[in-house]
Amino acid sequence: MKKAAVKKKDIKDVTETLYEMIRSPVITEKATMGSQHGQVTFRVPLDASKTIIKDAVQSVFKVKVVNVNTSTHKGKMKVFKGRRALRGDTKKAIVTLAEGQTIDVATGV
Numbered sequence: 001m002k003k004a005a006v007k008k009k010d011i012k013d014v015t016e017t018l019y020e021m022i023r024s025p026v027i028t029e030k031a032t033m034g035s036q037h038g039q040v041t042f043r044v045p046l047d048a049s050k051t052i053i054k055d056a057v058q059s060v061f062k063v064k065v066v067n068v069n070t071s072t073h074k075g076k077m078k079v080f081k082g083r084r085a086l087r088g089d090t091k092k093a094i095v096t097l098a099e100g101q102t103i104d105v106a107t108g109v
Helices: 002-021 029-037 050-061
Strands: 039-044 065-073 077-080 083-086 090-097
Touching: 002 050, 029 039, 039 050, 050 065, 050 090
Parallel strands: none
Antiparallel strands: 039 090, 065 090, 077 083
């Protein structure tokens, strides 16, 4: 009986981890042009690997992922009202879906 409870907890932890891997969709002109080629762009954590991102997108959205490309943007120094601050690093993943697969990013998860 204890094993079943542990398995449910493990499954819940795994699902939460998968949802954390996909932080938000990127809604820019360039990202929306990628949708013509079956691509969707997401913000992801800095430590997320391509295989983890692929597994997360496939399990959350129930689609077939063909390829994942990632891009890390280093934060830069900005000045606002005389105060200097460093913007944080960000990472985005461009996910290519199989032919005929789509994700509607406007509706949410």
